[in-house]
Amino acid sequence: MPAYVAGKPAPADAFKLSSNENPYPPLPGxxxxxxxxxxxxxxxxxxxxxxxxxxxxxxxxxxxxxxxxxxxxxxxxxxxxxxxxxxxxxxxxxxxxxxxxxxxxxxxxxxxxxxxxxxxxxxxxxxxxxxxxxxxxxxxxxxxxxxxxxxxxxxxxxxxxxxxxxxxxxxxxxxxxxxxxxxxxxxxxxxxxxxxxxxxxxxxxxxxxxxxxxxxxxxxxxxxxxxxxxxxxxxxxxxxxxxxxxxxxEARPELEERVEALVAERTRVVEAVRAAGWRVPDAQGNFVWLPVEADRIAAFVEAAEAAGITVRPLGSDGVRVSIGEPEGNDRLIKIAGSFR
Incomplete structure (x- = not known):
């Protein structure tokens, strides 16, 4: 039986975009x-x-x-x-x-x-x-x-x-x-x-x-x-x-505000990555999927880590990247633009 592999932890000075976590602190109350x-x-x-x-x-x-x-x-x-x-x-x-x-x-x-x-x-x-x-x-x-x-x-x-x-x-x-x-x-x-x-x-x-x-x-x-x-x-x-x-x-209004902010960030990331030449599927979660070629996945992961973000490689199919803090998303956009 294969073990479940969690997203790679991020160093203290990096953004963890490997586990589809919400970057916001707890809701009020x-x-x-x-x-x-x-x-x-x-x-x-x-x-x-x-x-x-x-x-x-x-x-x-x-x-x-x-x-x-x-x-x-x-x-x-x-x-x-x-x-x-x-x-x-x-x-x-x-x-x-x-x-x-x-x-x-x-x-x-x-x-x-x-x-x-x-x-x-x-x-x-x-x-x-x-x-x-x-x-x-x-x-x-x-x-x-x-x-x-x-x-x-x-x-x-x-x-x-x-x-x-x-x-x-x-x-x-x-x-x-x-x-x-x-x-x-x-x-x-x-x-x-x-x-x-x-x-x-x-x-x-x-x-x-x-x-x-x-x-x-x-x-x-x-x-x-x-x-x-x-x-x-x-x-x-x-x-x-x-x-x-x-x-x-009980904090539904604040939840909806945060979700809308994440959706807006998702839209920004998807548009930027597509503009860089990537064929990104329709993104409806709090993440984007990059169909990186199998022989280049390791290099993409290394480039991301060098830029201060962790991403999630999945087999030989591609890389999933969570929508996180704007600065971390900016780093992803930069990597995506240079990696093509």
């Missing part, structure tokens, strides 16, 4: 809530996640029975595959996509069926539908797709779901949903309401900036959510993380 909760660190966290479930249920107008939380959306992926897959079962997903997918499939004893993305980094939904067979238990849709960037439309997802058997679980992984700016974007919550076999995954790690606390949540029909809660680690989301997540939901 979040640090205070975390510090207050930390005073009770001698106690176990609320295993029922009562306050967090209540806040999510109110925000999305969904029953608490349809919610599950875990250590990031990655923890939820592992849980779903553990709950629904047995040895010999198949999990269908696009590739390249989130690095944890093939590892989680192996951990569940299942078999990966990887469907290549289109040339512009998008899910090939026709090919994904065609790959579903009698042993398929789960299909993973990553929108926006990490690391390539494009997001699915509601029309695309509706058409795809019409071709999926009712006994196949479709997981809509929306870790970067807050950054999407396209026509006809997927409404994951509305989609789950219309289908008994759709689970939506979201996280506090990206837009909310709680990557260090690891809090993800799923919204799914009650039987799916119950199965997920049944296999997730007891007390998995610690008491400080629960308090920080609840406080983050």
């Amino acid at each position: 979040v640090l205070e809530a975390a510090v207050t909760a930390a005073a009770s660190m001698n106690r176990y966290p609320d295993m029922g996640n009562t306050a967090l479930y209540a806040a999510l249920a109110e925000m999305y107008d969904v029953p608490v029975a349809d919610l599950a939380v875990a250590t990031g959306s990655t923890g939820l992926i592992y849980g779903l595959l553990s709950a629904f897959c047995e040895p010999g079962d198949e999990v269908v997903y696009a590739w390249r996509s989130f690095e944890a997918y093939p590892i989680a499939v192996l951990a569940a004893g299942a078999t990966s069926v990887q469907v290549p993305n289109t040339a512009d980094g998008r899910h090939d939904l026709d090919a994904l539908a065609a790959a579903i067979g009698p042993r398929t238990k789960v299909v993973l849709l990553c929108s926006p797709n990490n690391p390539t960037g494009p997001a699915l439309t509601q029309t695309e997802v509706d058409g795809f779901l019409s071709r999926v058997p009712d006994d196949v679980l479709v997981v809509l992984d929306e870790a970067y949903i807050e950054f999407v700016r396209i026509d006809d974007p997927v409404d994951g919550i509305a989609t789950y309401r219309r289908h008994d076999n759709v689970a939506v995954l979201r996280t506090f790690s990206k837009a909310y900036g709680l990557a260090g606390f690891r809090v993800g949540y799923s919204i799914a029909p009650a039987p799916i959510a119950a199965a997920l809660r049944g296999v997730t680690l007891p007390f998995g989301v610690n008491l400080v993380a629960q308090a920080a997540a609840v406080a983050s939901l």
